[in-house]
Amino acid sequence: MALGEFTSWFDLPLSPVYYSADHQAWRETLRRFVDTEVAPFVDEWEEAGHFPREMYRKAAAIGLLQLGYPEEYGGIPVADPFMAVVTALEQARAGGGGMYASLNSHTIGLPPVLALGSDALKQRVIPPVIAGEKIAALAVTEPGGGSDVANLKTTARRDGDHYVVNGGKIFITSGIRADFYTVAVLSLIHI
Numbered sequence: 001m002a003l004g005e006f007t008s009w010f011d012l013p014l015s016p017v018y019y020s021a022d023h024q025a026w027r028e029t030l031r032r033f034v035d036t037e038v039a040p041f042v043d044e045w046e047e048a049g050h051f052p053r054e055m056y057r058k059a060a061a062i063g064l065l066q067l068g069y070p071e072e073y074g075g076i077p078v079a080d081p082f083m084a085v086v087t088a089l090e091q092a093r094a095g096g097g098g099m100y101a102s103l104n105s106h107t108i109g110l111p112p113v114l115a116l117g118s119d120a121l122k123q124r125v126i127p128p129v130i131a132g133e134k135i136a137a138l139a140v141t142e143p144g145g146g147s148d149v150a151n152l153k154t155t156a157r158r159d160g161d162h163y164v165v166n167g168g169k170i171f172i173t174s175g176i177r178a179d180f181y182t183v184a185v186l187s188l189i190h191i
Helices: 021-038 042-048 054-061 081-092 097-103 111-116 119-130
Strands: 136-139 155-159 162-166 180-183
Touching: 021 054, 021 081, 042 097, 054 097, 111 119, 111 180
Parallel strands: 136 180
Antiparallel strands: 155 162
């Protein structure tokens, strides 16, 4: 394509050096999703500060929420960074950064569960989140302290078979609507 014909970075063909037919197929699937389910409404959603919860189920229906998660939880394991590039580019086409941050909040809320959670916790949390039935969020930022995990003030202490969390968190992406929260705390187990 000559520079004079250039219309958008989003319309450039995928380079066969890095991208396969699978990347192209995913791009087309995601493009249809963005064009029909997001683009017509994104300005309205951004202005309102929220979008319909049903979007999580719709995103899961095309495989968006499952990317990068193990099959045993209903995921689609992907170790291909170019699939992530295609995903980011196609999501960016319609704008709506806040909408996509919330729709993808599981990508920051679930990794600690996947890495450190018990098998029972993983089975309870991961499948419904990546199926779009539940929403996961990560709570790190604290009033007056920002996201400095080395200086957390929120604490957790064991009380029988559960923990008592004391402190506050702010600026939690999907915080108002999440069903599961991964919360960064200072553990009082050894203090």
